[in-house]
Amino acid sequence: MSTLDDPGTPFLAVDAAVVRANADRLGKHLDGLGVTLRAHVKTTKSVDVAALLHDGRPAPITVSTLAEAEAFAAAGYHDILYAVGIAPDKLPRVLALRDRGVDLTVLLDSVAQAVALPAGVPALIEVDCDGHRGGVQPSDAPTVAEALASVGAVPRGVLTHAGESYFADGDDALRAAAAHERDRAVQAALALRAAGFEAPVVSVGSTPTAHFATDLTGVTEVRAGNFLFFDLVMAGIGVCTVADLAMTVVATVIGHRPDKGWILTDGGWMATSRDLGTARQRVDQRYGLVADLDGTLFDDLVMADASQEHGILAIRAGGTAALPDLPVGTRVRILPNHACATAAQHDRYHVVAPGSRAVHAVWPRIRGW
Amino acid sequence: MSTLDDPGTPFLAVDAAVVRANADRLGKHLDGLGVTLRAHVKTTKSVDVAALLHDGRPAPITVSTLAEAEAFAAAGYHDILYAVGIAPDKLPRVLALRDRGVDLTVLLDSVAQAVALPAGVPALIEVDCDGHRGGVQPSDAPTVAEALASVGAVPRGVLTHAGESYFADGDDALRAAAAHERDRAVQAALALRAAGFEAPVVSVGSTPTAHFATDLTGVTEVRAGNFLFFDLVMAGIGVCTVADLAMTVVATVIGHRPDKGWILTDGGWMATSRDLGTARQRVDQRYGLVADLDGTLFDDLVMADASQEHGILAIRAGGTAALPDLPVGTRVRILPNHACATAAQHDRYHVVAPGSRAVHAVWPRIRGW
Numbered sequence: 001m002s003t004l005d006d007p008g009t010p011f012l013a014v015d016a017a018v019v020r021a022n023a024d025r026l027g028k029h030l031d032g033l034g035v036t037l038r039a040h041v042k043t044t045k046s047v048d049v050a051a052l053l054h055d056g057r058p059a060p061i062t063v064s065t066l067a068e069a070e071a072f073a074a075a076g077y078h079d080i081l082y083a084v085g086i087a088p089d090k091l092p093r094v095l096a097l098r099d100r101g102v103d104l105t106v107l108l109d110s111v112a113q114a115v116a117l118p119a120g121v122p123a124l125i126e127v128d129c130d131g132h133r134g135g136v137q138p139s140d141a142p143t144v145a146e147a148l149a150s151v152g153a154v155p156r157g158v159l160t161h162a163g164e165s166y167f168a169d170g171d172d173a174l175r176a177a178a179a180h181e182r183d184r185a186v187q188a189a190l191a192l193r194a195a196g197f198e199a200p201v202v203s204v205g206s207t208p209t210a211h212f213a214t215d216l217t218g219v220t221e222v223r224a225g226n227f228l229f230f231d232l233v234m235a236g237i238g239v240c241t242v243a244d245l246a247m248t249v250v251a252t253v254i255g256h257r258p259d260k261g262w263i264l265t266d267g268g269w270m271a272t273s274r275d276l277g278t279a280r281q282r283v284d285q286r287y288g289l290v291a292d293l294d295g296t297l298f299d300d301l302v303m304a305d306a307s308q309e310h311g312i313l314a315i316r317a318g319g320t321a322a323l324p325d326l327p328v329g330t331r332v333r334i335l336p337n338h339a340c341a342t343a344a345q346h347d348r349y350h351v352v353a354p355g356s357r358a359v360h361a362v363w364p365r366i367r368g369w
Numbered sequence: 370m371s372t373l374d375d376p377g378t379p380f381l382a383v384d385a386a387v388v389r390a391n392a393d394r395l396g397k398h399l400d401g402l403g404v405t406l407r408a409h410v411k412t413t414k415s416v417d418v419a420a421l422l423h424d425g426r427p428a429p430i431t432v433s434t435l436a437e438a439e440a441f442a443a444a445g446y447h448d449i450l451y452a453v454g455i456a457p458d459k460l461p462r463v464l465a466l467r468d469r470g471v472d473l474t475v476l477l478d479s480v481a482q483a484v485a486l487p488a489g490v491p492a493l494i495e496v497d498c499d500g501h502r503g504g505v506q507p508s509d510a511p512t513v514a515e516a517l518a519s520v521g522a523v524p525r526g527v528l529t530h531a532g533e534s535y536f537a538d539g540d541d542a543l544r545a546a547a548a549h550e551r552d553r554a555v556q557a558a559l560a561l562r563a564a565g566f567e568a569p570v571v572s573v574g575s576t577p578t579a580h581f582a583t584d585l586t587g588v589t590e591v592r593a594g595n596f597l598f599f600d601l602v603m604a605g606i607g608v609c610t611v612a613d614l615a616m617t618v619v620a621t622v623i624g625h626r627p628d629k630g631w632i633l634t635d636g637g638w639m640a641t642s643r644d645l646g647t648a649r650q651r652v653d654q655r656y657g658l659v660a661d662l663d664g665t666l667f668d669d670l671v672m673a674d675a676s677q678e679h680g681i682l683a684i685r686a687g688g689t690a691a692l693p694d695l696p697v698g699t700r701v702r703i704l705p706n707h708a709c710a711t712a713a714q715h716d717r718y719h720v721v722a723p724g725s726r727a728v729h730a731v732w733p734r735i736r737g738w
Contacts, residue, residue: 008435008459008738042677064639064678066377084678085623087635088698090377109624112697133679134624134633163676254454255478255503264503266456270433274643274710307532308411308709309433309453310502328481329457340677341643344714347737368716369377369640 003357004293005331007350009252010271012342013333014349014363015295016052018246019228023053026210026227033216038062038081038203040225043340046349047075048363049228062223066093071366073102081105081203083159083223085126085134088116095121105156105201109134111147119152124159124201125192129184130177132163138188142195149197157201158188161223165208167280168237174212181209186218208239229339232288236281242289242297247349248333249342250293251311253326262304263313263326267334269306273341287311289335294355298324303334372726373662374700376719378621379640381711382702383718383732384664385421387615388597392422395579395596402585407431407450407572409594410735412709415718416444417732418597431592435462440735442471450474450572452528452592454495454503457485464490474525474570478503480516488521493528493570494561498553499546501532507557511564518566526570527557530592534577536649537606543581550578555587577608598708601657605650611658611666616718617702618711619662620680622695631673632682632695636703638675642710656680658704663724667693672703 004013030037041050042064050072053059060079063069069080070093078101082094086106095118097104108114109126117123125144128135136144138158145155162181168174181204192199204216205223207230216222229247230240251267269287278285287303290313300319305312311334315323326332336342343349343365351361373382399406410419411433419441422428429448432438438449439462447470451463455475464487466473477483478495486492494513497504505513507527514524531550537543550573561568573585574592576599585591598616599609620636638656647654656672659682669688674681680703684692695701705711712718712734720730 008462009456010738084635085633087378087621087623089621093377110697113624116698128626131629133676133681134626252456252458254456255482257497257503260500264454266453269710270713274645274707276643307502312502328479329485338643341638344639369379 002359004250004350004352004359005357006359009250009331010267011250012346012349013248013250014049014229014351015246015354016351017354018244019049019052022227022230022244022246026224029211030222033213035216035219036060036221038221038223040064040083040223041068041072043225043343044228045343045366046363047072048361049349052228060221062225065369066090067368068366069097069102069104073097073100079103081107081124083107085109086113088113091116091118107159109136109144111144114144114147114153115151117148117151117153120154122154122156123148124157124203125155125188127158127160127184127188129160129162129181130164133161135160138184138191141188141191142197145192145195145197155192155197155199157199157203158185158192159203160185160188162204162206162209165206166233166237168208171212171238174208174237175214178209178213179215182213182216182219189218207234208237211239226339229343231339232285232335232337233277233281236278236283242335245335247339247343248291248335250331250333253328253330253332255328261314261323263323265311265313265332266309267311268309270308271345272303272306272311272334272336273338273345275338275341277337285337286316287334288337291333291335293331293333293357295333371728373619373719373721373728374726375728378619378700379636380619381616381715381718382619383418383598383616383720384723385720386723387613388418388421391596391599391613391615395593398580399591402582404585404588405429405590407590407592409433409452409592410437410441412594412712413597414712414735415732416441417730418718421597429590431594434738435459436737437735438466438471438473442466442469448472450476450493452476454478455482457482460485460487476528478505478513480513483513483516483522484520486517486520486522489523491523491525492517493526493572494524494557496527496529496553496557498529498531498550499533502530504529507553507560510557510560511566514561514564514566524561524566524568526568526572527554527561528572529554529557531573531575531578534575535602535606537577540581540607543577543606544583547578547582548584551582551585551588558587576603577606580608595708598712600708601654601704601706602646602650605647605652611704614704616708616712617660617704619700619702622697622699622701624697630683630692632692634680634682634701635678636680637678639677640714641672641675641680641703641705642707642714644707644710646706654706655685656703657706660702660704662700662702662726664702
């Protein structure tokens, strides 16, 4: 049996039991609210990780690329939402999937996109809820639906995403973001119904709002993706604790600069990504927190800086702990700021159980577009 | 023949003629200084791109991962420097390459690493020149060399890297960084020679110092990698102009937010990386400049923000140009901040000629470690 001491560093370790616990927590919450989860696979990009969600049974999913759609379709997933505004030159791949029996729904927010759709393709209309991305105002949704109907495409409903929730400060702000996301989506659905469209799908979601929603009346499905792994940005917002982080980067100590208080590793930004998402939060974790190979955090130690293949571990600004004694060759685990970005730097996961170094599986990730 | 209108976006376009011109410029400069180029392949990670350097003939290279070393060895490159401090558990792969006849040199800066080396393995001793990474002080190099000799490993010389040069402000500062980098390396080599070691290799380099060095007396080789592609950080430092950028991200317009002055594309941070390296420079280019598919820049247009698969194009802060009219489906090219980080988000290059949309080759990139 391989262990975390064996693979060449840097690499990703994923604790499957933590993933399952994160999945259970959100699943129970959404069950209580009477809505379906349509998990977003953009963070984990792994059929094997997704199988932890519903005991391996294919379920409705959201994808961020057609490459994800194609890989999940090949694995038996047949209810797929491609939640990035559709570009017309991607339609041949959409049709190829639909011809294989996949119920692939696209997303759009303009008449130009709507009239480019082939007949029979279902689309959700993107609705803006907080000015962070695309989307029409709820009252403009019927115009897009009429354009869809005019070419024989299928206006299936509405979608919104509370991008603002990633910047929310405190539980009240998160609950308000979730309520606002629901309100905007439901408003748009009501506008569609008033115009004679059925709008059976009312889709909302982000990892923060999915966890903080208290009433999703009128919503039919919730999208969330980050929640399976979580990360320091989510912990900083208060959606999870650091103990809920399921994915870490394993790196090896390659040097020391006692004059600077540095421990150098072979895990640079190529292994963690350039994401410094906690820099805008109350506690800046720099490139991440640092644990030993068994997962125990070192007090006040952060990955303070990075070049392409070098990480610099140091006591955080204002930290009082002593720099730990980590000889050359010691392996450590970096807890990342942003699981989506860190995972994207790697091609596979090494799967472990809590507190164990045994690697019981290696799961591939989906790459590219 | 495929063109830039054909591949699914986002993808990378590389202009091979610009790469060749960048290679020629540095080659001539280093020829004039009487030193050898040991190109760093960490930016381009492509045997095909490296072949533009020396008319396809294998030449000395620097690598940042053993995966690069293995791929280049398979392509006939036999003089390879692995320029990240060696971790003992990577030695089996080092020895496997050496057993195949590859003259692979490792890097280290401690007695602990030195005494872990098997007999016969050559090593450069990393010397700190400006406090940005690892490395011993020049006067401490003999201690590491003695440790190498004690186990029968081969102290081949010294290496330093002017990490500070990426933050240099102006030509005088760049020339000073280059002179300092040389001075520190030569000091260390002299210390080794005074202690009875031959130190045949004196290796320096970074893309900024390689271009701004005016006297490399005592240096035997220069390392640089970014210079083949260049990027907006290098243009901001003054090492190149924006016209010298050889690599761009091609993305497609997927929406508009006239109320916000935004054009949305399908090129998010997954396509560009999270690198905001120009944020610390005089001109913050955000996620990059924007050109049309033929390479003509749009005035004042930047990729202002990004989520995973969405880019937001907008007129830069203080810009006076009008937002261009780019309908849904229009393809644009994003000029990146940091070529190393942006290229790492992709698995291949689409190779074009200047001012042409014809794709005359698709070249794979080396991934992982």
